[in-house]
Amino acid sequence: MKKILKDLTPAGIFKMTTFMDKIFFFLLIIITTASFFLVKEFIKSGNIVKVSLNNKTQYVLSLTEDKIVSVEGLLGDNVIEIKDGKVHMKDAPCPDKLCIHQGWIDRGAIVCLPNKVVVSVSGDEGKKEFDAVTR
Amino acid sequence: MRNKPEDGKIRRWEDKKIGILNFSTSQLLSFSLLLLTAYCLLSLAGCSKKDKVFRESRIVMDTICTITVVSNSEKEAKEAIETGFTEIKRLEGLLNYFSPKSEITAINKAAGSNRVKVSAETLELLKRALDIAEATQGAFDPTIGPLTRLWGFHDMSQITPDVPQDDKIKYLLPLIDYKKIKIKTSASEVFLEKEGMEIDLGGIAKGYTADKAIEVIKARGMNSALVAIGGDIKGNGLKPDMKPWKVGIQNPRPKTGVRGQGSGVKDEENIFASLYLENKAISTSGDYQRFFLKNDKRYHHIINPKTGYPAGGIISVSVIASDGYVADGLSTGVFVIGAEGGIKLLESLNLSGIIVDSNKKIFLTNDLKGKINIEKNP
Numbered sequence: 001m002k003k004i005l006k007d008l009t010p011a012g013i014f015k016m017t018t019f020m021d022k023i024f025f026f027l028l029i030i031i032t033t034a035s036f037f038l039v040k041e042f043i044k045s046g047n048i049v050k051v052s053l054n055n056k057t058q059y060v061l062s063l064t065e066d067k068i069v070s071v072e073g074l075l076g077d078n079v080i081e082i083k084d085g086k087v088h089m090k091d092a093p094c095p096d097k098l099c100i101h102q103g104w105i106d107r108g109a110i111v112c113l114p115n116k117v118v119v120s121v122s123g124d125e126g127k128k129e130f131d132a133v134t135r
Numbered sequence: 136m137r138n139k140p141e142d143g144k145i146r147r148w149e150d151k152k153i154g155i156l157n158f159s160t161s162q163l164l165s166f167s168l169l170l171l172t173a174y175c176l177l178s179l180a181g182c183s184k185k186d187k188v189f190r191e192s193r194i195v196m197d198t199i200c201t202i203t204v205v206s207n208s209e210k211e212a213k214e215a216i217e218t219g220f221t222e223i224k225r226l227e228g229l230l231n232y233f234s235p236k237s238e239i240t241a242i243n244k245a246a247g248s249n250r251v252k253v254s255a256e257t258l259e260l261l262k263r264a265l266d267i268a269e270a271t272q273g274a275f276d277p278t279i280g281p282l283t284r285l286w287g288f289h290d291m292s293q294i295t296p297d298v299p300q301d302d303k304i305k306y307l308l309p310l311i312d313y314k315k316i317k318i319k320t321s322a323s324e325v326f327l328e329k330e331g332m333e334i335d336l337g338g339i340a341k342g343y344t345a346d347k348a349i350e351v352i353k354a355r356g357m358n359s360a361l362v363a364i365g366g367d368i369k370g371n372g373l374k375p376d377m378k379p380w381k382v383g384i385q386n387p388r389p390k391t392g393v394r395g396q397g398s399g400v401k402d403e404e405n406i407f408a409s410l411y412l413e414n415k416a417i418s419t420s421g422d423y424q425r426f427f428l429k430n431d432k433r434y435h436h437i438i439n440p441k442t443g444y445p446a447g448g449i450i451s452v453s454v455i456a457s458d459g460y461v462a463d464g465l466s467t468g469v470f471v472i473g474a475e476g477g478i479k480l481l482e483s484l485n486l487s488g489i490i491v492d493s494n495k496k497i498f499l500t501n502d503l504k505g506k507i508n509i510e511k512n513p
Contacts, residue, residue, distance in 0.1 A: 014162075014165070018147060018149060018161075019148075019149040019160075019161050019164055019165070022164075022165050022168055023168065026168050026171070026172050029172060029176070030172065030175050030176075033175075033176055033179055034175075034179055037179050052193075054194075055193040055194055055195075109192050109199070109201075111192075111194070111199045113194065113197070113198070113199065116194050118192055118193070118194060118199070120191075120192055122190070129381070129383075130381050130382065130383040130406065130409065131203060131361055131370075131374075131380045131381050131382065132201065132203075132361055132363040132368045132370075132380065132382050132383070133363075133366065133382065133383045133384070133385055133405075133406060134363075134366045134367070134368050134382055134383070134384055134385065134417045134418065134419045134453055135365075135366035135384075135385030135419055135421065135424065
């Protein structure tokens with residue numbers, strides 16, 4: 001027993017293990033660390049839909065999950081639908097219904113200005129075709 | 136547990152000694168492996184320290200405001216964005232023509248009777264508005280308030296298709312004169328000479344706000360940022376891919392006939408030109424922003440201060456300048472002046488611009504030729 005314990009020093013382990021053991025250990029460290037960082041990356045650039053009313057977040061949803069939600073503003077209810085990886089304004093109480101005409105998006109934002117509702121899709125911010133539109 | 140064999144022969148390949156210093160193969164390879172591990176870990180750690188683009192949109196100043204920053208720290212980016220929105224909110228309170236508490240409203244209420252003391256910032260902005268009024272010889276006039284109100288354009292949610300009577304318009308014309316704004320700098324006081332006069336800084340406020348927002352974001356250490364107050368945009372620095380911010384210009388007459396306030400995939404269909412914003416601001420004045428149709432005629436919100444009627448001849452003007460307030464004010468002024476005069480004025484002021492007239496003909500300042508990408512005809 002004593003002999004075994006005596007050999008459990010770093011130097012002892014070094015001598016005991018074969019080179020293949022060391023390769024295995026190295027790969028283990030690399031894969032663990034890599035997956036830690038990679039998972040963080042995927043979560044960040046994930047496709048998250050944020051629905052806000054008066055600039056206060058009401059819902060944080062995933063683009064990958066089909067769902068219908070509604071928010072109630074001063075003018076009435078805005079209905080937001082997520083389906084097949086895209087989101088659109090299904091119904092809105094505003095006079096012009098411009099937000100509904102925006103159609104389905106998987107990038108950027110749809111805004112119902114009169115009722116102060118913003119539906120934004122985050123992720124991939126650097127890869128949009130335009131960073132802003134002047135109008 | 137490996138024991139050394141009795142005969143002392145080396146059994147494992149990695150125990151064989153090589154080289155001058157007599158390190159075993161195992162020791163040499165292990166050392167290299169250690170270096171490789173360290174290198175891999177460091178580069179992975181470097182991965183998360185990369186510059187990324189962060190963006191957030193909120194409704195302020197009755198429009199969609201979007202702040203975009205480049206940072207290698209999500210925490211710092213979010214803080215800078217928050218600072219930006221706080222500044223925008225602050226200016227909304229200060230400059231809001233409609234807010235009963237704003238300094239501008241105070242000045243307007245005292246028109247014809249007394250001077251009003253204002254903050255240094257309001258005074259500064261008023262002076263800048265007057266500079267632009269001078270430069271455009273009154274085509275941009277901050278005293279346009281009474282006309283905007285008469286035409287019903289001051290409240291976007293309630294545009295009614297009503298053409299005001301001509302005599303009502305003529306009655307207001309004497310009140311539209313920027314020269315009747317009297318400023319006493321030493322006392323920080325503003326006086327409107329005639330009762331009924333109203334300052335409306337709508338033509339310059341958003342551009343100015345974009346300038347200020349960029350300033351506070353810069354003060355937070357973010358040297359690459361893009362602030363959009365509705366369609367008034369200012370860009371600073373470069374994106375992570377070392378390219379400047381890319382800005383699209385709204386097609387004044389898109390086929391879909393839609394002008395949403397958001398920016399989804401449909402944007403690509405609604406844009407007719409694009410350019411890179413290299414530490415500059417861009418603003419657009421268009422006849423499609425606020426308008427109503429009556430008897431098939433379009434009445435829009437860019438009123439000619441001299442005639443009292445919406446300016447004709449042009450459907451869209453975009454001006455690029457170093458300062459947002461200049462781009463904003465000039466885009467309004469040039470719209471009123473007209474295409475050829477407008478281009479001349481911009482070139483004389485060393486500014487860039489693109490104009491689309493009512494026949495959909497495109498005019499560019501000389502310096503923009505080659506720098507702007509016209510993707511399709513409006």
